[in-house]
Amino acid sequence: MTVYKFKTPISEEDARKLKVNDVLYVTGTIVTARDQAHKRALDFFKQGKPLPIDLTGLAVFHCGPVVSKDGDKWTAIAAGPTTSTRMDIFEDEFIKNFKVRVIIGKGGMGKKTTDAMAKHGAVYGAFTGGAAILAARAIKKVRGVEWLDLGTPEALWIFEVEEFGPLAVAIDSHGNNIFMDVQKKVEENKQKIYQKLGLTP
Amino acid sequence: MEKAKIVETVAFNILKQAVIYLPEDVKQALEKAYAEETSETGKTQLKAILDNIELAEKHQAPVCQDTGTIIFYVKAGAEAEGLDKIEEALVNATRRATKEVPLRPNAVDPFTGKNSGDNTGRNIPYVNWEIVDGEDVELTVMTKGGGSENVCIGGMLVPGEGIKGLKKFVVDAVIKAGAKPCPPNILGIAIGGGADISMKLAKKALMKPLNEPNSDPEIAKLEKEIFEAANMTGIGPMGLGGKTTVLGVHIDYAYRHPASFPAAVAFNCWAARRASARIHANGTVEYLTHKLKW
Numbered sequence: 126m127t128v129y130k131f132k133t134p135i136s137e138e139d140a141r142k143l144k145v146n147d148v149l150y151v152t153g154t155i156v157t158a159r160d161q162a163h164k165r166a167l168d169f170f171k172q173g174k175p176l177p178i179d180l181t182g183l184a185v186f187h188c189g190p191v192v193s194k195d196g197d198k199w200t201a202i203a204a205g206p207t208t209s210t211r212m213d214i215f216e217d218e219f220i221k222n223f224k225v226r227v228i229i230g231k232g233g234m235g236k237k238t239t240d241a242m243a244k245h246g247a248v249y250g251a252f253t254g255g256a257a258i259l260a261a262r263a264i265k266k267v268r269g270v271e272w273l274d275l276g277t278p279e280a281l282w283i284f285e286v287e288e289f290g291p292l293a294v295a296i297d298s299h300g301n302n303i304f305m306d307v308q309k310k311v312e313e314n315k316q317k318i319y320q321k322l323g324l325t326p
Numbered sequence: 327m328e329k330a331k332i333v334e335t336v337a338f339n340i341l342k343q344a345v346i347y348l349p350e351d352v353k354q355a356l357e358k359a360y361a362e363e364t365s366e367t368g369k370t371q372l373k374a375i376l377d378n379i380e381l382a383e384k385h386q387a388p389v390c391q392d393t394g395t396i397i398f399y400v401k402a403g404a405e406a407e408g409l410d411k412i413e414e415a416l417v418n419a420t421r422r423a424t425k426e427v428p429l430r431p432n433a434v435d436p437f438t439g440k441n442s443g444d445n446t447g448r449n450i451p452y453v454n455w456e457i458v459d460g461e462d463v464e465l466t467v468m469t470k471g472g473g474s475e476n477v478c479i480g481g482m483l484v485p486g487e488g489i490k491g492l493k494k495f496v497v498d499a500v501i502k503a504g505a506k507p508c509p510p511n512i513l514g515i516a517i518g519g520g521a522d523i524s525m526k527l528a529k530k531a532l533m534k535p536l537n538e539p540n541s542d543p544e545i546a547k548l549e550k551e552i553f554e555a556a557n558m559t560g561i562g563p564m565g566l567g568g569k570t571t572v573l574g575v576h577i578d579y580a581y582r583h584p585a586s587f588p589a590a591v592a593f594n595c596w597a598a599r600r601a602s603a604r605i606h607a608n609g610t611v612e613y614l615t616h617k618l619k620w
Contacts, residue, residue, distance in 0.1 A: 190391050191391045191393065203388045203390065208476070231473075231508065231564060232473070232504075253564055255389065255390040256377075258382045258385060258387050259374055259381060277441070291370065291374070304565060306567075307504075311504070315501055315559070318555045323490065324497075
């Protein structure tokens with residue numbers, strides 16, 4: 126386990142240094158995107174329209190924050206991760222088209238995303254689900270918000286962060302995926318549990 | 327103060343308490359899990375959870391950004407006055423809490439996808455009513471996040487398989503849910519009644535304190551057995567592996583139709599938020615789960 130501290134924009138070379146079980150802290154710009162924002166971003170790409178912010182080398186955060194507005198100034202009050210598996214249907218295209226280097230979320234992602242990360246050089250950093258204040262404390266500034274018409278949870282929030290983490294590198298760019306490994310072990314354990322409870326599969 | 331105004335203030339207060347402060351029994355269970363977890367990654371997750379709980383209290387901010395769908399349980403004394411004004415007061419309290427705590431607006435029109443922006447909409451906040459003796463009104467709020475809600479499951483089991491069928495149903499549900507409901511989780515399980523009744527009872531069971539096993543020793547034994555089985559899965563904190571997958575299991579039931587065996591499993595995340603208060607007929611208020619801290 127090695128601890129890395131990266132500043133955005135992160136290069137492909139740096140992203141490829143990370144291995145599963147490493148710990149990562151990100152400083153710089155992270156952008157939130159959930160289901161609707163992923164969908165719209167990919168639609169924009171198809172139509173050849175630029176995104177409101179260039180995501181190259183940045184970290185994308187699966188998060189719908191609690192925010193408050195004082196005059197023109199937004200503050201992130203609570204900003205933990207949302208379940209990433211919902212974004213599995215978009216993420217391979219997203220990584221390929223927008224060249225993001227870190228996906229931050231909770232719950233892990235599947236084979237398609239793992240393959241895309243290996244191919245294009247990106248990692249998945251698991252942030253503790255529900256640890257919303259830990260996350261919010263690392264957000265130094267809300268730089269902007271786009272696509273607010275999607276509602277505050279689904280909008281693109283652009284955060285300036287300092288040592289955002291700890292992120293457990295759970296999928297690296299070498300085809301490793303902790304969540305898939307745990308799933309395999311759980312399947313093995315399932316047989317033991319069935320046996321203990323006197324159940325037939 | 328008029329009754330509706332008291333209800334509104336109390337509902338606002340318990341909403342604020344619930345989203346900022348976890349109940350003591352949940353905190354204790356998480357501390358115990360942290361002390362006992364052997365997986366290194368699992369331990370780091372539990373540490374982040376405990377740090378986050380402390381920070382939320384210190385900064386008076388919601389413990390999780392997903393402040394959930396807001397559900398109230400009202401135990402209304404049959405002799406209490408102003409019951410017809412309670413639902414309106416709960417809606418007003420929800421709007422105020424959304425703005426002032428603040429809460430994340432989580433009420434979306436399922437047809438248009440439009441967010442109402444204030445956590446209210448058709449049937450939301452949802453109010454579960456129960457009529458009891460006396461003049462008091464007891465309000466409980468549960469704010470439950472989407473992650474744990476998305477893996478709740480109801481099923482119609484085979485009566486001939488009995489409780490064995492239930493055990494398999496629950497183990498399979500926990501394994502299928504995996505990392506998604508932010509483990510360690512609390513499981514509310516209910517059987518019988520009907521498809522709707524078992525799910526309602528399962529969800530309600532999530533509000534029982536973790537240190538209160540079922541008063542029926544046979545059911546308490548089953549709770550323990552399922553608790554141990556779920557923690558054998560190895561899913562662990564946040565699904566990153568470890569021996570803490572659930573913090574507790576509560577089981578409830580209703581009698582069933584001879585041909586039916588409805589079963590439901592409701593999941594709660596570690597941020598198991600709930601708060602209650604009792605309003606007496608003379609307008610005095612007793613906060614039952616949290617001491618007012620502001």
